[in-house]
Each structure stands twice: as C-alpha cells, then as structure tokens.
Amino acid sequence: MTHPIGERRPSVAAAAVLSIVLGIAASILLPAAYGFDIQAIAHPGSIVDKGQGVAELLRWGALLDMASYLPMAVVVVYFHYRLRARNPELITLFTASGLAYVLIGSMAGVLLATVGPPLIEGYATASAGAQDAARVTLEALGNAALIGLWGTLELIFIGFWFIGIGWLMRSDWRRFAVLSTVVGVALLATSLRTGLTGRTLVEINGPLDLVVTAPLGLFFVWELWLAMRLLRGA
Numbered sequence: 001m002t003h004p005i006g007e008r009r010p011s012v013a014a015a016a017v018l019s020i021v022l023g024i025a026a027s028i029l030l031p032a033a034y035g036f037d038i039q040a041i042a043h044p045g046s047i048v049d050k051g052q053g054v055a056e057l058l059r060w061g062a063l064l065d066m067a068s069y070l071p072m073a074v075v076v077v078y079f080h081y082r083l084r085a086r087n088p089e090l091i092t093l094f095t096a097s098g099l100a101y102v103l104i105g106s107m108a109g110v111l112l113a114t115v116g117p118p119l120i121e122g123y124a125t126a127s128a129g130a131q132d133a134a135r136v137t138l139e140a141l142g143n144a145a146l147i148g149l150w151g152t153l154e155l156i157f158i159g160f161w162f163i164g165i166g167w168l169m170r171s172d173w174r175r176f177a178v179l180s181t182v183v184g185v186a187l188l189a190t191s192l193r194t195g196l197t198g199r200t201l202v203e204i205n206g207p208l209d210l211v212v213t214a215p216l217g218l219f220f221v222w223e224l225w226l227a228m229r230l231l232r233g234a
Helices: 008-033 052-085 090-120 128-168 172-195 207-231
Strands: none
Touching: 008 052, 008 090, 008 207, 052 090, 052 128, 090 128, 128 172
C-alpha cells in the first residue's frame, strides 16, 4: 500500500521550494547583521555593541534559518516512504540521519535567535563586567552555531543522507542521483574542513577552501530540481 505522503507530490515540492526561499532570506539577513563583513562573521561577538537594529537582523535571520530546516523534514519523510521497499534497513538509517540534520540545524537557529539579540540589546546599559561577559557569551554562542552545529555536525548527517538517497535512486533518477551524491560528498568535505580548521563556511583562505565549499550551492539546485520533478509527476 502506498503511504499518503507518496500521493502528495505537490506538497513535497512546495516544501522544497519553501526551504529554498527561507534559506536564501536567512543567508541575506544573517550576514547583514554583520555588515556583510566576513571577518566580523568569523568573530560573532564583534557585533555585541551594535544596537537594536543589528539585534533585530540577527533575530530574524536566525529565525528564518531555523524555519528553512523544517520543510526539509517533509522531503526526508517523502523519500523514506518512496524508497523503503528497496532497502528498509538502509532507508531507516538514512531517514534518521536526515531528520537529525533538521533538528540540529533548526536548534542552532533558535538558540542564536533567542540568546544573541538580548545580549546585544542589553549591552549599552550593562556594567563593564557585564559587557565583557556579553561579548564572550555571544562569541561562544556564535562559534557553537556557525562552526560546531551549522558548519560541522549537521553537515555530517545531511551529507550521509544525500549520499544514501543518491545510492538508492541510482536506477531510476540517474542524473538526479549523481547530483545527490555530489552534494553529499561536498557536504562531508566541508564538514571535515570546518571541523579541522575552526573556520566558518564563509571564510575562504585559499583555492582549496573555494573548491571544498563552492559545491554547497548545489544544495539549492537539488531542491529546485526535486520540486520540478515532483510537479511533473516523476
């Protein structure tokens, strides 16, 4: 028997497109909080004294980033039911990995959105000691989100999921499966690079960094291609 989600391709396609739209919006607002300064992003505590406007940009950017992960749960579950007959054990493992990505990424966003802005908003009226503490706290929180959760841990889970989906789809969606595998490998490589260097995703210090991180843009291409295929009834 086909699970109902397998009959709702337009809904899954809409979820993929919504994830793209929210992700793009977040990728604009979050850097805007740092004045689109890559060096400032590398030191998250550097904006603690920038005032209410920056606090709002950080809050909404992080909330939109959190929201961009949630529609991916629909995509992950769709592939679970679509592919479970091929290898129930593997797809269960891949699905758990994909949902872990959703949880980790959204958790990082909500932590940054709820903890970061109050530190910025209260900085001007805080004592000198409290200001130092706020700067250190925002720096630690930002590094935990940007490097630890977004830049390293979540990429391991979603990279594994992309490779798994590519493997299981290789017989019928061949080119799509190849793209899925390429995206997965790029995500794992980026996770390794971030974990070993401690640099954020936007810190490009040489050609190797560019080669490793450039394919991340294919994530959006993959989601858009998926939406188009589903709307065509593939």
